[in-house]
Amino acid sequence: MDVVLQSRSSNSMAAxxxxxxxxxxxxxxxxxxxxxxxxxxxxGEGRWNALARAAGLRRTGKSCRLRWLNYLRPDVKRGNFTADEQLLILDLHSRWGNRWSKIAQHLPGRTDNEIKNYWRTRVQKHAKQLNCDVGSATFKDAMRYLWMPHLVERIHAAAATAGGDPTMGDTSCASGVTSKAATATTYPDNNSPASAVTTSRSASSGSFTSELCGEEKNLQVHGSGEKTTSGGDWMQDADQEFWAMHMQIQPDDGGLFHVDHELSGWVQGFSDVGVSADNLWSLEDIWKMQ
DNA sequence: AACTGAGTCAACCGCCAGAGT
DNA sequence: GACTCTGGCGGTTGACTCAGT
Known part of the structure; x- marks a missing residue:
């Protein structure tokens, strides 16, 4: 399993x-x-090459930095993305594209790597299921009119059932979802090993704001009390049903989706607030409709 | 039970920008 | 200005898991 590097690295960080x-x-x-x-x-962190040497790690500084930022940091959040996190990712990606680190800055506890993986493996999968490119107007349409309203519905449904306990926004974090790779390291409590050293693993609030919107909206969802049921499957049952249903929907010749089910109200709502298909959808549009 | 293909994600790579000399 | 070093970023890879056959 452990591999010894045989004069392979060629970048400038090589020792x-x-x-x-x-x-x-x-x-x-x-x-x-x-x-x-x-x-x-x-x-403390920083000066990664020096750190790696001083700590006696036979790793590159880069490798140490990556391991720390993506896995060992005490505040790193693991497990499924909540509906509100997914919603925010969709929104921010529509604005910034593949600026993963920038997007990650708005999702406390989430790393750019995790968000990137989420996008590539899950979002792009849906685009494939819909027979369109992830960057296409067709897929953006699908996200705006179908997926994002669906996520908002889920958020509100969860908020309604959870009774508005803001501390419940991070159920995925506490759920101890199995990180299969966890990369050859297993920890009895399913927590980041950093908790073994740093005593105060502050549970992030699960709250984030979208200051991009005209007025800053606190997107904290009171208890997106969804339960990550089956050991690590990223998609909740509600999502499974949702995509099973919408995979059947195909865009018309103009690449537009015709929404004729319970979500049609959302579409009407978009037009009510002056959002057309030509505009880039945004969280602000979604929240205007509330 | 064995095999296989798909999905997931930690880790690596190459590139680039900024700081320091 | 040229060069080196360092850290950060986005893209890609490959090991691993698991469901289906």
């Missing part, structure tokens, strides 16, 4: 050839994780 030959690649071990966590707890 001396003698040292390079000892650099490790591949999945991190528990020992390496703990070493990195402990070192950062004592000395």
């Amino acid at each position: 001396e050839p003698e040292e390079e030959a000892e650099l490790r690649r591949g999945p991190w071990t528990v020992d390496e994780d703990l070493t990195l966590i402990n070192y950062i707890a004592d000395h």
Whole structure:
């Protein structure tokens, strides 16, 4: 499993050839994780190459940084994306495209890597199911008129049933979803190993704001109390049903979807607030309709 | 039970920008 | 200005899991 790098790296971060030959690649071990966590707890992060050497890790600085940011950070949130997170990703991606780090800045506890993976594996899958390109107007139409309203519905339904407990916004985080790879490292409590060292793993509030909208809207959804039921499957039952239903819908010749079911009210709502298919949809449009 | 294909995601790679010399 | 070093970013890969056969 553990691979020893054999003079492979060629980038500028490479160390001396003698040292390079000892650099490790591949999945991190528990020992390496703990070493990195402990070192950062004592000395802080940054200066990754120096950090890697000082900590005695036979890893590149880049590798240490990535491991820390994407996995070991105490505030990193794991598990399924909540409906409100999905909604925000769709919205922000429509504005910024593949600016994953920028998008991640607006989803506390989520990493750019995670969002990127979500987009590539899940969103693009839906585009494929709809026989259109993820960047096409057709798919944007589908997201705007079908998916995003669906997510908003779910958010409100969850809020209604959860009774508005704002602390419940992060059920996916606490659910201990199995991270299958967790990359050769298994932790008894299913938490980030950082919790073993840093005592205060602050549960993020599950609240985020979209300051892009004209007026800042707090998108905290009171208890998107969805339960991540089946051990790690990213798509909740409601989503499964939703996509099973809409995969049957095909755009007309003009690439437009005809919505003739319960979501048609949403579409009417869009026109009521002056949103046309020519405009880029946004969360603001969605929330205007509330 | 064995095999296979699809889905997932951690980790790596190449490129680039900014800071320092 | 040229060069080196470092960190950050987006794209890609490959190991792994799991459902279906």
